[in-house]
Amino acid sequence: MANALVSSSPTLPSLGNHVRPAGVRKKRSFAPVVIRCASLLACIAFWHVASTNRWNVIVNFENVPSPGAVCQAAVQLISSPKFQSHLLSSIARVFSGFGCAAVLAIAIGLGVGRSKLWSDLLMPPLELLRPIPAVAWIPLAVLMFPNPEESMVYITFVGAFYPILLNTIHGVSSVDSNLIFASLTLGANRLRVFSDVIVPAALPAIVTGLSIGMGNSWFSLVTAEMVAGQFGIGYYTWESYTLQKYPNIVLGMIAIGLLGMLSSLLIQRVAWFFMPWVKLGANR
Amino acid sequence: MKGQAHSTGSGQAGEISIRNAGIAFLASDRVVEAVRDISVEFGPGSFTTLLGPSGCGKSSLLGAIAGFVSLTQGVILVDQRPVHRPDGSRGVVFQHHNLFPWKTVRGNVEFGLKMRGIRKTERQRPVDEILDRVKLSTFQHSYPGHLSGGMQQRVNLARVLVNRPTVMMLDEPFAALDAQTRLQMQEMLLELWNGLKMTIVFVTHDVDEAVLLSDRVLVMSRRPGRIRADFEVPLARPRAADQLTSTEFNRLKKYCLELLREESLAEEGMTEGEPAAIQEPEFTNRLG
Structure with a gap:
């Protein structure tokens, strides 16, 4: 050949x-x-x-709704305020959980990636909790928080936290040392090396973490809503099953898929906006 | 032909004095001696090349002058002050593109001034000026990833030069470029040096490059690196590529090549004891 x-x-x-x-x-x-x-x-x-x-x-396939039936249900639902509020409450939960995770994980990751002390101080408990999937937190989260809303936000937080943390640590600790030398010989002090070299050099890895984290937080949220929710798209999908509104199950699934995809796309677009050099595909 | 090499303009900055410098580092439980007992002075505004086989410690020595490699022995003084850490007055141009990929050409060039806390409005003029000198004004908004190797090295030069360093070190800066671009870059470097007159320490393993560019060539031995020969290049300035074919040039080149050949033979264990006497040209090896 x-x-x-x-x-x-x-x-x-x-x-x-x-x-x-x-x-x-x-x-x-x-x-x-x-x-x-x-x-x-x-x-x-x-x-x-x-x-x-x-x-x-x-x-x-006996109980699987046909594409036609799903389309019909979609037409009815698009205009229904109830469906919209399900969507909105899920979006709000994901963004608050994901937002907290992003802030905290990036902050910890930047510190841990550059400092042995931070790493020794923070990583042992975090490593211990890491193998526990977000979904396994559901029962305890329900017990830990005063109302289900907060426990679900917490679940999405756990889902997003680790991918962002690990990617940030990886990004920070694998910064090309030549770039650091170069900045030093150009007169940068330690603080400027961190803010002007290490952080931007780690950005692509951080963004990778964010987009994996976003996927995870949707996944965790939908599961949490099915178990503990009274609102939201995951709850809606499960409710449609118990109420035997089968086309709506598929609709819920499609909505979950679309939301996950759109939020990843959002992250990617925002990242490209802030990192035009990555889009050029000419990082090195 | 005059001995204008590193004529000491008194009061000028950029004097480097290396005294008994030794560098060793630990590589997988073994102490590797990069350079041993080097003592040498570089006058302000001089252009000196460290020539030697790969792995002879010339880059380590450069790193020590820059301040990011620490000496295990001896001291390096720049303008009478011992070197402890890197700073903007001693710039380094490396072989491998270490431009900041997230900054445009302009952003890269501006970096040093920004680190010194110079305000944006005041950075404009020196940056424009140096971009113009390296002929990159039209590419100032491009990202390094979009530039050719030669252009990237021009950005690298500009990024260092905008700081007006008193010492500029170049570590095989043109080794990755094609022959044509390399010649252009060499001429550009000479032009820049001629205008700005900083002390240049240039590291290369390319004999042509060493002889064409510098006032003085230090040939280093294999690891642990020591200075094997130290001679001045009496070629007239301004230099240009056509001198590559002159008799004088070829004689110097032949001398360097023989020294290097000695070193590589010795490394392979093909000669023993003292290296055979090499016929020196009329100029003097300053080590005697």
């Missing part, structure tokens, strides 16, 4: 035919778009066929 490639294109090393030399522009083609759309449509078509024909082979 490799030999064939080499002999067919003597000027190019055997990189495979999808690799072009730099500077050769890719021809604009709509074929990939068409293929991707077709793939999506095929999945929806399968869902439609399976649910309307009530297939029951290993997976039981």
Whole structure:
């Protein structure tokens, strides 16, 4: 295979035919778009066929609502204030839990990544609690906080905290020492090295932590709402099951997926705004 | 042809005095001696090259002058004051791009002035001036990742020079560049030096570069690095690439190459004891 490639294109090393030399522009083609759309449509078509024909082979589609039924339910719900308030309360919980986690984890991570003392002081208890998944905190969180609202915010906080913390520590401790030397020979003092070199150099890693943390906090929140909530999109999805409003289950799932995706996108966009050099793909 | 090399303009800053310097460090439970017993002086405004095989400790010595490598022995004085830590008066240009990727060209160049607490409005003029000198004015808003290797090194030069250092150290700054760009950069460096007159300590393993650029060449031995030869380059200034082919140049080059060859043979254990006498050209090896 490799030999064939080499002999067919003597000027190019055997990189495979999808690799072009730099500077050769890719021809604009709509074929990939068409293929991707077709793939999506095929999945929806399968869902439609399976649910309307009530297939029951290993997976039981008898109670799965069809795409049409879900769309109908969506049209009704979009305008309903109740659905919107479910969404809003979930969003508020995620952002308050995630926000607290971001502030605290970045602050601790910056300290721990640069200072042995901070690390020795703070890391042992944090490491001890780390293997406990956020979801496992639910019962204790319910007992620890005066009302379910705060316990759910706490669960989202736990979900987001560790990825942000660990990525921040990693980012801070792996700053290229040449950059630090360079800043020192340019006259920076310790404080400026930290604020003007270490923090910006760690930013890409911190952002990675934030976007993983965001995903985790949605995941944790939805679970917490199913167990302990009286409002919110997770609760809504579970309630739809108990009330046998099956199309609404799927709707809740889609809403959760969309919210998770949009909030990750938000983080990415905000990050690009603050780190234009990363978007250039030319970090090094 | 005159001995204008590091003529001591009295009162000028940038005098480096290295006395009995030794550097050793611990590498996986073994003490590695990078340089041993080096004593040498660099006059203000001089251009000296440390030439030596890779791993001979020349970068360590440079780091010690800059202040981020500590001596295990001896002392380094710059303008009569011992060096303890890095500061903006002794700039370093490294080989590997260590520009701040999150700052634009302008942001990188401004950095030193910002660290000294100079206000934004007052940073403008010196930054414009130095960007103009390294011919990067039109790229000032680009990020380093978008620049070619040669341009990145120009930013590096500008970033150091905007601080008006009295000493500028360059650690194989052009080694990663292609031959054409390297020549351009060498000429640009000479031009900048000619205008700003700081003391330059230049580290390289490239003989052509050493002879073309400097007033004085120190050839270092293999690790632990010591000064093997110390001679002045009597080529006329201003220098340009066409001197690379002159007889005088070739003679100096041949001398350096033989010294380096000795070192690499000795390292491989192919010679024993004292290195064979090498025929010196008419100029004097200052070590005698």
